[in-house]
Amino acid sequence: MTTAGLVVPPAHPVHAKPLPKWRWLPQFFANPFTIYAEESFQALYGQADALGVKTLSINDPIGIDHVMRSHMTNYVRPVVQSRLFRPVMGIGLFLAEGEVWRRQRRMLAPLFTPAAVSDLTPHFQSAGDMMLNRLSGSTRAQFTDVFHRTTLDAVLKALFSLPADESRAGMTVMARTYLEGAGRPTVLDAIAKTETQFGWAFGARKRFRSGWTKMVDDVIATRKAHGGDQAHARGDLLDLLLKARDPQTGEAPSSDEIRDQCGTLLAAGFETTSRLLFWATYLLALDPAEQDRIRAEIQAFPVTNITRMDDLAHWPRLRNALLETLRLYPPVAYVVRKAINDDVIAGHAITAGTEVWISPYILHRHRKYWENPTAFMPDRFAGIASPWTSMDTFLPFGAGPRICIGAGFAMVEAQIVLASLLSKYRISLEDNKPVLPTFRLATVPDRDPYFKIERL
Numbered sequence: 198m199t200t201a202g203l204v205v206p207p208a209h210p211v212h213a214k215p216l217p218k219w220r221w222l223p224q225f226f227a228n229p230f231t232i233y234a235e236e237s238f239q240a241l242y243g244q245a246d247a248l249g250v251k252t253l254s255i256n257d258p259i260g261i262d263h264v265m266r267s268h269m270t271n272y273v274r275p276v277v278q279s280r281l282f283r284p285v286m287g288i289g290l291f292l293a294e295g296e297v298w299r300r301q302r303r304m305l306a307p308l309f310t311p312a313a314v315s316d317l318t319p320h321f322q323s324a325g326d327m328m329l330n331r332l333s334g335s336t337r338a339q340f341t342d343v344f345h346r347t348t349l350d351a352v353l354k355a356l357f358s359l360p361a362d363e364s365r366a367g368m369t370v371m372a373r374t375y376l377e378g379a380g381r382p383t384v385l386d387a388i389a390k391t392e393t394q395f396g397w398a399f400g401a402r403k404r405f406r407s408g409w410t411k412m413v414d415d416v417i418a419t420r421k422a423h424g425g426d427q428a429h430a431r432g433d434l435l436d437l438l439l440k441a442r443d444p445q446t447g448e449a450p451s452s453d454e455i456r457d458q459c460g461t462l463l464a465a466g467f468e469t470t471s472r473l474l475f476w477a478t479y480l481l482a483l484d485p486a487e488q489d490r491i492r493a494e495i496q497a498f499p500v501t502n503i504t505r506m507d508d509l510a511h512w513p514r515l516r517n518a519l520l521e522t523l524r525l526y527p528p529v530a531y532v533v534r535k536a537i538n539d540d541v542i543a544g545h546a547i548t549a550g551t552e553v554w555i556s557p558y559i560l561h562r563h564r565k566y567w568e569n570p571t572a573f574m575p576d577r578f579a580g581i582a583s584p585w586t587s588m589d590t591f592l593p594f595g596a597g598p599r600i601c602i603g604a605g606f607a608m609v610e611a612q613i614v615l616a617s618l619l620s621k622y623r624i625s626l627e628d629n630k631p632v633l634p635t636f637r638l639a640t641v642p643d644r645d646p647y648f649k650i651e652r653l
């Protein structure tokens with residue numbers, strides 16, 4: 198929709214008044230994005246009690262800083278997250294807490310420095326080329342699958358120097374089936390007091406865990422047999438992981454931990470980035486003029502010219518469009534913590550066990566922080582370096598010491614893949630029906646539209 202020259206993508210209606218609990222609770226499980234009232238995008242704090250769990254929603258940078266930085270030791274991932282993510286991520290970084298988390302983060306940090314990510318650019322270019330080969334000869338595409346395969350190619354190459362062959366492409370199917378099925382939160386997850394409670398009802402998660410673990414073990418075995426990345430001095434991420442030592446203690450990760458770090462990086466690395474690419478493509482199909490402007494900057498500095506991360510500075514509009522996509526459709530729409538002890542957050546007293554909800558989806562559309570919050574306006578990020586760390590109301594990658602370790606990886610990958618696509622195709626939508634965001638552990642489209650892809 199275009200309003201007074203602004204491109205405003207379709208959105209769920211915002212209720213004039215908060216919904217009564219009997220309506221919002223079931224709707225929350227179906228799709229939380231449908232429950233919000235105007236007040237949700239105006240308030241700084243909101244307290245609620247759902248299924249016996251006290252919650253505090255925070256849209257205030259001071260409160261966010263308290264939970265994510267200054268008092269972070271009082272806040273841990275709630276049980277529901279371990280229940281949903283453990284089958285995929287095991288004992289890897291995402292679910293680790295306390296001293297174990299600190300040790301793992303120290304060990305993984307060198308894999309994601311700007312220099313290490315810069316070295317991965319050829320992998321992202323090759324994933325982009327493989328995507329173009331797959332699209333070759335087509336005049337239409339459904340981008341959910343296209344981007345899933347492409348981001349899986351990118352992360353498999355970066356981690357293991359392996360492309361996604363047919364068996365590994367099964368990973369996307371497995372991950373998607375999990376997100377759509379066994380990995381969806383249920384009421385039992387919401388009321389469970391421990392990670393294993395009501396285990397009888399979740400046999401599908403155990404089966405997924407053993408299939409996924411086997412798949413990751415197989416990929417590591419294939420990679421070891423194949424000999425790794427001879428072409429790059431640093432090797433791939435698995436090389437770095439195998440050599441990783443805790444800089445403070447000299448300790449090496451166990452083989453289970455290496456397997457689960459690979460599972461964590463694979464899962465965290467392809468689902469989120471593929472959703473970012475989907476929504477960016479959708480927004481640029483709604484805004485063909487911006488799409489043309491971005492294409493012009495890519496034509497002036499073609500994808501093949503990119504040899505290091507700094508070269509991406511030639512594509513400022515593309516970067517801003519991706520940032521604006523992360524604002525409107527943050528792939529991780531909720532960052533949740535549970536308080537270990539009673540606390541006071543910027544004057545709001547909470548008791549131990551309270552869940553603190555920080556929602557990039559709400560924060561990024563908050564009426565107090567953004568001009569025309571529902572419009573697609575990439576220029577709002579012009580000239581702002583790393584806004585995901587420099588702006589306290591823009592948190593697509595989380596905040597504080599637990600900020601996404603793969604943020605730089607994702608941004609470089611997304612720029613190269615989207616540039617590859619736009620340099621060869623003009624993209625538009627086949628129909629005018631709205632595509633709306635739905636939450637399935639990530640922000641996904643409610644349908645998988647066909648796009649027209651016109652070869653340039």
Ligand code: HEM
Binds near residue numbers: 290469595596601603
């Ligand atoms: C657009 C893409 C991505 C988005 C939007 C995203 C978002 C996030 C967010 C919001 C968090 C913090 C969650 C919390 O504090 O509860 C996070 C953590 C994490 N992300 Fe990402 N991520 C993306 C891509 C990646 C990639 C490419 C990787 C790895 C290759 C990755 C690996 C991780 C890991 C391991 C953590 C846990 C960090 C820790 O707890 O110390 N992510 N991500």
